[in-house]
Amino acid sequence: MKLARIPKKTVDIISTIFNGFDGALIVDEKGQIITITENYAEVCGLNREDVEGKHVLEVFPKSRMMEVLATGKPIFAELWEAGKETVFVTRVPITSNGRIIGAAAVSVFRYMDEARSFAKRMKSLDQELEYYKSQVRKLSGARYSFDALVGTSLPIVNAKSHAQQMAKNKAPVLITGETGTGKELFAHAIHQASPRRDRPFIRVNCASIPDNLSESELFGYEEGAFTGARKGGRPGKFELAHGGTIFLDEINELPNHVQAKLLRVLQEGEIDRVGGTEVSYVDTRVISATSANLEEMVAKKQFRPDLLYRINALLLRIPPLRERLEDIPLLSEHFINTCNYELGTAVSGIDPRVLQAFANYEWPGNVRELRNVIQRACLNAGSDIIRINHIPNESARFINQKHEPASMNLQEHLDEVEREFIANVLKSVRWNRNKAAQILGIHRTSLWAKMKKYDLLNE
Numbered sequence: 056m057k058l059a060r061i062p063k064k065t066v067d068i069i070s071t072i073f074n075g076f077d078g079a080l081i082v083d084e085k086g087q088i089i090t091i092t093e094n095y096a097e098v099c100g101l102n103r104e105d106v107e108g109k110h111v112l113e114v115f116p117k118s119r120m121m122e123v124l125a126t127g128k129p130i131f132a133e134l135w136e137a138g139k140e141t142v143f144v145t146r147v148p149i150t151s152n153g154r155i156i157g158a159a160a161v162s163v164f165r166y167m168d169e170a171r172s173f174a175k176r177m178k179s180l181d182q183e184l185e186y187y188k189s190q191v192r193k194l195s196g197a198r199y200s201f202d203a204l205v206g207t208s209l210p211i212v213n214a215k216s217h218a219q220q221m222a223k224n225k226a227p228v229l230i231t232g233e234t235g236t237g238k239e240l241f242a243h244a245i246h247q248a249s250p251r252r253d254r255p256f257i258r259v260n261c262a263s264i265p266d267n268l269s270e271s272e273l274f275g276y277e278e279g280a281f282t283g284a285r286k287g288g289r290p291g292k293f294e295l296a297h298g299g300t301i302f303l304d305e306i307n308e309l310p311n312h313v314q315a316k317l318l319r320v321l322q323e324g325e326i327d328r329v330g331g332t333e334v335s336y337v338d339t340r341v342i343s344a345t346s347a348n349l350e351e352m353v354a355k356k357q358f359r360p361d362l363l364y365r366i367n368a369l370l371l372r373i374p375p376l377r378e379r380l381e382d383i384p385l386l387s388e389h390f391i392n393t394c395n396y397e398l399g400t401a402v403s404g405i406d407p408r409v410l411q412a413f414a415n416y417e418w419p420g421n422v423r424e425l426r427n428v429i430q431r432a433c434l435n436a437g438s439d440i441i442r443i444n445h446i447p448n449e450s451a452r453f454i455n456q457k458h459e460p461a462s463m464n465l466q467e468h469l470d471e472v473e474r475e476f477i478a479n480v481l482k483s484v485r486w487n488r489n490k491a492a493q494i495l496g497i498h499r500t501s502l503w504a505k506m507k508k509y510d511l512l513n514e
Contacts, residue, residue, distance in 0.1 A: 078092060078094065078095040078098070078142060078144070078160075078161065078162035079091070079092045079095060079159065079160065079161045079162070080092075080095060080111070080120075080159070080160045080161075081149075081157060081158070081159045081160075082111050082120050082124070082157055082158050082159075083156065083157045084124060084155060084156050084157055085110075086110050086111045086112065086120060086121050086124060087108060087109070087110055087111070088106055088107050088108065088109055088110070088111055088114065089107070089157065090107060091103055091106050091107060095162075101114070118160075119133070119146060120146060120158050120160060123146045123147070123148050123158045124148065124155060124157075124158050127148050127150075127155050128148070129145065129146060129147040129148065130144075130145070130146045131145050132144075132145055133145075133146075135162070142162045143162060144160050144161070144162045145160070145161055145162070146158060146159070146160045147159055198243055199240045199243035199244055199247065200243075200244055200247045200248070201215055201218070201219060201244045201247075201248060203240060203243075203244065204237065204240060204241070204244060205382065205385055205386050205389045206379060206382035206385060206386065207381075207382065207385065208378075208379040208380075208381045208382045210374035210378050210379045211374060211379050211382060214241070214371065214372070214373055214374060215244075217371055218241050218244060218245050218371055219248060221245055221369045221371065222244075222245045222246075222247075222248035222249045223249070223250075225249075225251075225340045226340075226368040226369050227321060227340070227341045227342070227343070227365060227366050227367070227368045227369065228242075228245060228341075228342045228343070228367075228368070228369045228370075228371060229306075229343050229344070229345070229349075229366045229367035229368075229369070229370050229371070230242060230342065230343065230344040230345075230371045230372075230373060231344070231345060231346070231370070231371070231372050231373070232344075232346065232372060232373030232374070232375070233346055233373075233375045233421055234346045234420065234421065234423070235376075235420045235421035235422055235423030235424055236373040236374070236375055236376070236421045236422060236423075237373060237421075237422050237423075238304070238344040238346075238373055239258070239302065239304060239344065241371065241373060242258075242300075242302045242304075242342045242344060243256065243302075245300075245342060246299070246300040246302075246340075246342070249300070249340070251298065251299050251300055251340060254297075254298040254299030254300070255295060255296050255297075255298070255299035255300070256296075256299055256300050256302065257292050257295050257296040257299065257300070257301045257302065258302045258304065259272070259273065259292050259301065259302065259303050259304065260304045260305060261303055261304060261305045261306055261307075261308040261309050262304070262305040262308040264308075266310045269309060269310055269313045270312070270313050270316060270329055271289075271291065271328075271329045272291060272292060273291050273292050273293060273313065273316075273317070274291040274293060274294075274316060274320075274326045274327065274328055274329065275288065275289055275290045275291030275293075275294055275326075275328040275329070275331075276288055276289055276291075276328050276329035276330050276331070277328050277329065277330040277331040278330075279330060280328070280329045280330025280331075281329070281330070288328060288330075288331075290328075291326065291328065293320060293326050293337050293339055294326070294335065294337060296337070296339045297337045297338060297339055298338055298339070299339065299340070300339065300340045300341075300342060301339050301340070301341055301342070302342045302343075302344070303341065303342070303343045303344070304343075304344045305344065305345060305346070305347075306343040306344065306345050306366065307345045307347040307349060307352060307357075307358060311359070314358070314359045314362050315359065315362075317362060318359065318361060318362045318365060320337065320339075320341075321341060321362075321365040321366070322365070324336050324337055324338065324339075325337075341366065343366045343367075349363050349367075350363070375418070375421050376418040376421040376422055376424075376425060377417050377418055380414050383410060383413050383414060383425065384405075384410055386422060386425055386426075387405050387410065387413070387425070387429055387441075388405075390425070390426050390429035390430065390433075391404075391405065391429060391433060391441070394429065394430050394433035394434075395433070398430070398433060398434065400433045400434065400436070400437060400438070401437065401438040402432075402433045402436050402437075402438070402439070402440065402441060403438070403439075403440055404440040404441070405440060405441040406440055406441060406442045406443065408442075408443060408467075408471075409441055409442060409443055409446065412443065412446075413425070428446060428447060429441070431446075431447045432445040432446050432447065435447075442474075443471055443475070444471070444474070444475035444478065470509070473505070473509075474509040474511070477491075477495065477502075477505055477506070477509065477511065478509075478511060480494050480495055481506075481511065488502055488503065488506075
């Protein structure tokens with residue numbers, strides 16, 4: 056069968072069918088044009104009657120129709136200039152009984168403007184999506200590296216060294232330590248130094264989740280799982296952490312039934328959403344933290360022993376501040392610099408007597424308590440160095456009651472009290488020395504001498 060021998064009525068029928076396309080062209084096995092659609096001929100500035108019967112290369116010198124006839128291979132979605140239009144053309148061979156008897160080229164260019172607009176919108180959406188993905192990566196990423204863990208004492212150096220070794224594999228890590236020691240910072244640093252650093256780091260404070268929501272928060276839920284469930288359901292924290300790390304802070308607060316489900320995730324990597332019937336697989340490294348004694352909780356049947364064995368494949372203990380007192384000057388300097396940057400203060404240092412008092416204090420709130428004390432002291436000091444009188448009252452009471460008699464003699468203590476009293480009077484009168492001297496009941500010259508003694512002249 057040859058296209059050239061097809062009756063004209065059949066060709067007309069074919070032409071009618073191809074008129075559904077804006078651009079369509081059919082050639083026989085020799086490349087002779089059998090039919091061309093009216094719209095295509097018009098766009099190309101041609102008369103349909105003049106084109107039909109001519110060789111395709113005579114009308115379209117750059118046509119690739121002969122290539123399709125020769126190879127029998129289609130050419131999909133190629134850009135083609137049709138008169139003043141640039142369109143996408145697809146060329147396919149026409150076969151009969153395994154033989155190539157012609158070729159057809161089709162293009163829909165009536166909606167090219169809309170297609171370009173759609174492509175532009177898609178590109179814009181891609182860019183927007185990439186932007187939001189990058190923001191999500193930032194929000195769900197680890198913010199602290201090992202460089203952010205301040206300290207040179209042997210206990211903290213050993214803890215950092217152990218944590219750096221733990222970062223190299225994917226085994227679960229249990230971080231223990233008192234409240235305020237910096238367990239979360241270590242979790243951040245481990246993820247940041249691991250092969251998963253470019254994947255999500257999802258933080259979960261187990262103590263802040265109500266018991267009845269713990270399961271759906273961690274493992275997600277399906278639509279209709281409970282009253283108020285979001286349409287379409289919602290993924291849980293483990294799904295969000297797929298490929299990355301999940302940090303379970305205060306893991307001791309998880310209800311027993313959620314502990315059982317967590318054990319399954321650690322053993323099999325399987326999760327099933329609340330109200331769901333299908334099992335999903337996740338690849339998530341688990342880092343847990345607690346300030347509680349989990350072994351005591353196991354003995355009291357408040358924590359599953361099999362879960363404890365799973366989560367502490369690698370155990371990291373963070374030392375309390377009282378075991379690393381030599382780090383206090385370095386930590387204080389770090390927190391002062393942070394406050395100056397974040398709060399706009401201009402504190403230039405810290406009085407050695409304050410550091411001495413700090414060294415004699417037990418710091419039950421650990422590094423977090425020191426940070427809070429320094430922050431409030433910076434606000435009190437403004438552009439001064441931090442002195443005893445700048446320490447928040449509640450903290451100063453602990454320090455003074457417990458340790459000042461041992462670290463300061465009577466005269467030093469009296470001098471400190473006098474300095475604080477004079478400074479407060481001066482502040483109350485906006486540093487008017489005449490008014491301050493009157494209130495204090497001393498001569499202005501005596502006030503000047505005391506201000507010089509106590510380094511108050513530059514206030």
